[in-house]
Structures are given as C-alpha cells and as structure tokens.
Amino acid sequence: MSSRTPRPSRALIALAGLAMVAGACGSNQTPAEKAASGSGGSTPATGAGAPGAGSTKVGFIFVGPKDDYGYNQAAYQGSQAVKAGVPGIEVLTAENVPETDEAVRVMEQMIDKGAKIIFATSYGHLDPATKVAAAHPDVVVVQQGNLIKGTVASNMGTYFGTVYEPVYLAGIAAGKATKSNKLGYVYAFPIPQTIANINSFELGAKSVNKDAKTYVVNTSNWCDPAKQAEAAKSLISQGVDVITQHQDCTSTVTKEAESAGISVVGYHADASTLAPKGWLTGSEWKWDDLYVDIVKTAKDGKFPGSKYNANYRVGYKTGTNPFVQSKYGPSVSDDTKALIEKAKKEISGADGSPFKGPIKAQDGSELFPAGVPADYATIEDKNKAFVEGVVGDMPKMN
Amino acid sequence: MTTLLDPDAVEATAPAAPAPDGATAASPPPTAAPSPWSARLVGLGRTAAALGGALVVFAVFMKAKGADPVAAYREMLSSVTSWKQVGEILIRGTPIILAALAVSVPARAGLINVGGEGQLVIGGVAAAGVALGLGDTASPVLVTVLMILAAALAGAAWSALAAVLRVYVDINESVTTLLMNYLAVDLMLYLIYDAWKDRNGSGQPATPALPVADRLPLVGQSRIHAGIVIALVLAVLVYVLFKKTSFGFRLAVVGGNPEAAHRAGLRVGLLLIGAMALGGALAGIGGYAQLAGTEFKLRPGFLVGYGYVGFLASWLARHKPLGVVGAALLLSAVVIGGDSLQLESNLPAASVNVLMGLLLLAVFGFSTKRKAVAA
C-alpha cells in the first residue's frame, strides 16, 4: 500500500460546508405521508373550491406507447373520447411514462400547464399518483386498476372494471372449445390483477369442463414479442389447443395461435381480424363513458365524496363494466353462447361471482371460503395464489 | 501483502505496436498545454455550430411529424428554465452524474466500464437491503452510513469482478460489465417480486418504503434532495484525485502506457482493479441516492436507462470529472425538456431519443477539428 496520504484539500472543506447546508434542510417526507401521520383529512369540500373544479385541461399518463394494440392504446382512445365528449376540455397525454418517480415529474408538468384532473393509467403509477395528489389538494388524481389501502384522500381515487368477469366468460368458451383439455395462458408478471384473470379463466373453463387445466408461462416483460412467440410455441407443443394472454402488446400470441391452427381468446383489444379461424371471444376495454363521467364529475366540483373518490370498481353487478366481452368467432356454437349468457346472468346476480366459494388454491388450501366474496376489491386483494387446475408456479406473493 | 500483479495480463493489455492507420483507435491523448483562448473560442464556436446543426435536423423531423419546430423549441426551452424544472434536472441528473463518474475513473486507467447501469442498480439493492435488514433497530445516522457503505461496496465489488477477469483471465471488461447489467436487473427483480416484496403494499411489486428518518434530506421546500450535493462533492473529489494525488497520477500512467507503467514498477493489475472498483463504488452511491432521495422503494423500473446515459455523459465530457457534471445535467435537461414535446407538440415519446442521438452525434463528431486522414 502506498503510505502517501492524500491532502485534505479544499474538497473536504467544501464537503463539510455542503453537509451543513444539507443539514439545514427539511425532512424527506412525501405530502401523502405527512397527511397520513397528521391530524387527518379535512372535510371534503364540494363546489367551486373542490379539487378539479372548473378544470379546462386533463392529463393522461400511459406506461407504454399509445399505439401498442393493447392496454395503453385503449386508454389513449378513452382520453380522446374525453376530448370529444367534454366541451371545452383540452387533453394532455404522455406515453412511455415509467412507474417510478419520473411519473411524478410528468404529472407535475401537466399540473403546471393547468391540468386539474390527472389520470394515471398504469397499475404501477399508484405511488407517484399518491405523491402528486397529496402535493396538490386542488387537483383530482385518479389511478387505473390499483387499490388504495386505508383512507382515500378527498382528491384521489382508483377505478377499474372487473376484468375477471368477462375473462370468466371467455374461459367458458375455452373450456367448451378444447379437445385436449389443455388451455394456455401467456402472462407477464404475477401481480394480483393477472392472477385474478388466470384464476377466473380456469374457473370459467372448469365450470363447463371439469378436466380443463390452464398451463401458464410468463415472459417477465409486458411487451417482448420474441418471448411471447416462444411461450406460445412451448404451450402449443405441449398440446394446448386454446391460448390466451395478459400482455400489453397482443398481436404475436394471437397470430401464433392462428397459424398453429388452434383457438385463441383475446385480451385488451378486439383482434378477431388477426385470427379469423381460431378467434373464440375475448375481452376489451371501452373506457369512453367512464372517463368522460369522471372528468365531468370532477369538473363540476362534485368529486369529493363521489363514487370515484374511492376504490371504484364497476362490474356486471353494479353497472356497465368498461371491460366488455369481444365478439364471438365463427367456431363458437350456439350452445356455448347460451352457456355464457347464463353464466353472465348468474355472476351478475346478488349471489353470483366467478369467485363464489369454496375455491381451493393449487396447494389445496382454501382461497375463497363458501359464499360470495364481499366486494370486488376483496376479490382482487385475495387473488395471490393460483387456483386448483392451474398448472405452473410463480414467486410467492404472501 | 501479496502482489496482485500478473505480468502476463500486463503483456496482454499492452500492445507494443504503434498506432497504425489510427482510424480504429481512439486518438491518442493530447498531452497538450492549455490551449490559448482563441483556440478555445474557435472550439466553442464549432460546438455551437454542431449543436445548431443537430437542432436543424431535428426540426426537419418534427416538421415531418406535423409539429411546429419553432413553437416546440420555445416550449422546450421554457419547460427547462423554471426553478421547479431546474430542480427536476438536478434530481434526474444525480444518478447520471455518478454513473458517468463511474465511467470516467476506469477510463483514466484505460478501462471501459459499460456497466454503470448495473452498478447503479446493485448499489440501490444493497442500500435497500441494509435498510430492510436493520429496520428501526439502529439509529438513522448509523443506517444511513451503512447504506452508503453497502451501496459503495456493492457497486465496487460488482465492477471489480469485471476488472479481475480482465487482469487475470484477460476478458474484455466492456463485455463483462455490459452482461452484468442484465444480471443486476434480474437480481433486483427477483428481490422485488419475491424475497423482499412488501407484503402489505399495493399489488404492484416493490420493497417496503424506506423509513422517513433514513431518507436524504430535502433542500428547502423543493423536491430536490441532498443526493445532488453528494454527487457534486464526489465529482470534486474525483477531480482532486485525478489532479492532486499520486493514485490519480498512476492511473493516468497506466492508462497512457501500461507496459511503461509496469516497467516503472507500478502494480498495474492492482491499479486497474482499483480504478474499476472506485468507479463502481461511485455508481453504487448513485443507486443509494436515488433510493434514499426520491424513490424510497425498489421497483421494476428503478434506474432503467440511467447508466447508459451516464456512459454517454462521461464520453461527452471526455471523462473530465467537472465536465461530467455539466454533461450529465445537460442530458438530463434534454430528457426533461423532451416531456414538452409530448405535452405541447403531440410528438411521440420516442422523439426525445432522436434529439438526444442527434445532439450527441454532433458533439462527438463535429465539436473538435479532427484530421480526417491520418495514415
């Protein structure tokens, strides 16, 4: 080792000086946390002083490209419906916004430009959205798909359709269509929303075909078409004859199924033209009415205390699910369609649900006890393991 | 103390052949005296002209996409000049500065570190691990010190591995550091989705949030955190290291001519490993700063892309530590200004990549007069 010691030069003095400056600074607590640890929320005001009231601009952030033929594109189309459906509103959009603190910056910029209503449309945008909402009590921030735990601030909310309901119905179509009794599911990451879909798909299939099993393959990526192609091919080589997916971009898996001559169930978008022979049905987004209604509610100063000022979930039981069933393909028989109609009625009824217990997890433990789960939010929260009949494993979630 | 020097490795890293055509090699370091002011002015003029050219080319792009270039530039400029946005540039620039310094230090010794990306991530992972492991059993000051140490050590170890492989097995470090970026991200994803997942969090996988006491303090009422102070101080320290210390001098000797360095009795292998480890440590601290300053949690998108931008920032500044600060902040400003291309001009998000590519090409290719033909 060198015995020479470096001179404690100006740099160290500068370091000391800067450290003192830093020491004089505030604690790094997000406004949301301050509010949570503070005396509690003020009473929600409605009317002219309410968050979002009179907003002339609304901002939307998307996690991916707005032309992905999937999730983000659907949300983008919804944003354009707002432009058309709310008189005098200007719509700001930003795509490829990561689910990190960078989203805070983009939302802040939208607010600086005058937006008082913000839609954070990706599941992972919840943390940044919460930060922004707490820093701007006059701005309404709504987040698509995630769940706020605990108290919901008066200018925040989450909204979503009950995706797993149409997926359950699609599972019925798949269960009737399969001859090998092997269904394939290409998914990205094991998040509760995805797990609920996979489970619901299997439960739907099993409701009409007790031997139907769902084989799952993940891609560790929301849009890597090459991994999707390989995943689909692997499933097909194992004898899977109906395939579906939870990916952001969806055309590769659909085309792969079609060229292999098997059936496909769509997700996010109507891709029936990509699989004229194999298309069974699917689920797709129709955000237009919901987005417009949220914007109007906030603009009129009625957001606090409204149904959107909560974890708002709309499904077959409670109204118009923005996640709708796609059209049927040519091979779906009238019998199957009737079964699906019947199931739709059932799960729309007071004592119906895709997750009507008792439902067992893969390991035999009880996932949902007998009876109908309390509400949509509970269902999403409890889907942390695969149900019996799903073949495959995932990182532990509990 | 055993010597880490391996003469074979030194042989291999020291091609004795004189630079032939030269077209393939980076041009030799000009050991020039400070250029006179007139020459500097000319250089500045060239850089400005090059940047102007890039902006013109990008204007054509924007026009082709149906946007008004003049309005777009005006919006971009106004979107990076408010105080709030300057703060955002500093926040985003913090890890980029440190990732860039992680390139500059090894470059001084002639090593190329393409692994800033992974070293940032691994630093963040180590810091998060310390915070998770200690919880509130230790005082915040102790936790903070340990987090910084862990981040620096993790970054150093991660990068030093590449240097060790270079010195002992003669594997090119630019390839190993690049490959290890993917490994770092895989490791982080595993921890986020599995071992370290916040079981009480929202469905989105992330580690539990860092306790408030363990975070970096904020500057006044802004979102700016003390990470920028750390980055600036470290940049100055690296400057001092290069200019004033014998270690810095030795690195430059090794970088200039490893064989001569070896003949002069320098422990070349040790110096190479040290330079790389120091670089990795800086990037590791960058990961810590991002975690403790603004993200508070590891999430899937944590620091994605920052390392590569840092790599370019270091080259942009020709690996000069103080210049690196400017280059990193400049690249950060381009990205933040790029937000307005989407919000105001309705251009796709990817436009900003085109702008960044053009600006960098312009500066790399045209800012200095280069002899087009050497041989």
Place this chain on the structure above:
Amino acid sequence: MSGTLLAEVLTGGVRGGTSILFAALGETICERAGVVNLGTEGNMLMGAMTGYAVASITGNTWVGVAAGAAAGGALALLHAYFVLNRRTNQLATGLVLLFLALGVTSLFGVAYVKADIDAFQPVAVPGLSSLPFLGEIFFEQTVLTYLAYALVPALWWLLFRSRWGVVLRAAGERSEVLATYGYRVKPVQYLAVVAGGCLGGLGGAQLSTAYTNAWFENMTQGRGFIAVAVVIFAGRHPIKVAGGSLLFGAALALAPALQARGYSVNQFALDAVPYLLTIVVLVLLGKRESAQPPEGLQKVFEGSAVT
C-alpha cells in the same frame, strides 16, 4: 406433437437464435476489420421496423427483408462515417446510434403496429427434416434460418480462405502492412461496417417478419447487445458464433419450455442464465489465442483517457 424437452429447447434455440446469429455474423465482419459496433441493437431495430413496414406496404415479405437489411446498413454507414472519418469513439458512437435508432424506429414504426404482413412460415426441408432428432431441430424452420445456416460457412470461407478475407483481416490486424501493399484501408473498413449493419438489419427483419410476426417499439429487447457478447465469446469465428447464438437462443427457450410442462421455475433465475453462461464460457476460454481480439480492436477496447 410433444417432443422431448431437449429437442424443444434446441428447436426454440435455433428459432430464437437466428436473429442473434445474423447480427453476430455481421458484428464478426465488422470486428475483423477492426471496428466494433456496440449499436448492433440499433441496426436490428432499423431492420425489424423497416422490414415489417415495407413487407406490409409492398405485400412482399422478401422485399421487406431486403429493405430491413438496407436500413441496418444505412445506420451502420453513419457509424462508419463517424468512427472512420470523424474519429469518434467507437463504443460511445454505437450507443448514440442506438438511441437514434430507438427514436427513429418508434416515430416511423407507429403506423405499422397494426399492419399485417405475409409472415415467413416454417418450411420442412425434404429429406433432412425426417432425420431423427436433428430433423425437427434444424430443418423445420423458416427460410431465413436456412439463409443464416448458409451464411455461416460462407462467411468462414470468405474470412479465412478468400483473398477478400485476407484484406479484411489485415485491415483490422495489421493495417500498416495492408497500406504497404497498396490497399487503402478505409474503404475496406467502410465495406465491413456496412455489411455488418446489413446483417444486423437482417437479424431484426427475421425477428419481425419470421419469428414474431409483429412490430413494436424496442422489440429487440437487448438482443443486439447479446449479439455483441456472442461475437467476443466466440472469438470472432463464424462457426463458433453460430454455436454461441444457438446456445443463447436455447437458454432463452428454456424458461417457457419448462413452464409449459408445469415445472416450478424461478423466472428471474432463468432469465439470468444466458448472461451467466456467457460470462462462464468467457472465463473458461480465458486466455486462449483464439479469444484475442484483432490488434486494431484492442486499441478500441483499451479506451483512452481522452477521446
């Protein structure tokens, strides 16, 4: 239909390794001439987007593939100009061109995300495809994969048995000697870089028109970086490059093949396999002569304190 796990992984390896193989063969040419192109990923993106777009516009997938190769070559031409004429650092320039390509392909590719093309389908080679084991792995692929097979020995011959190869390697190895024989070094290097870019573009086009039948922004997802690693891992030898690409492809095909069989796997550990594998092989090959880069290239990799 359900073959053995090994056969399936290798089949997937060939299928998924083809784009990497094209790009890596291109990078082999480039590096043999003494230029490294870290922006191979960018060449692939250009090829993937242009290939898909032109295939959809013209209705002819072959025209698309040719256009994809040309687009990859065009980006490489920029690389050649900057590193050979403007003397910019090769690694940094490659990375900058990647950023540029990411932006450009996204801007101009948006219009083709929903476009349809007549994608390449697997074609069984008569006779060969009925070989036991090997037939299913190697001879039930798309025609672009067969083209890649043909390129491997062709490139080997070109590099090591033809006069052209001697000149090319001399440009990377001993350019001063080349100059004394009256050759101009720079045109040779230009040619090599652009040819390399074309092959990178071809690899991208294989990804979009044969493998995934789709274009999405950033769809190469790091495969260009993998190609660069494969070239170094394979000591810039076409035959070994082919082996390396297959190995990498197989590593990528392992995770879905295991999962589809219901095996419990850790997805993140499996994702790390290809990268770990490459590092391990590099360590094992270590100091062998064949692993040494051409002399001209060593200088690039050594970097320099100042550009």
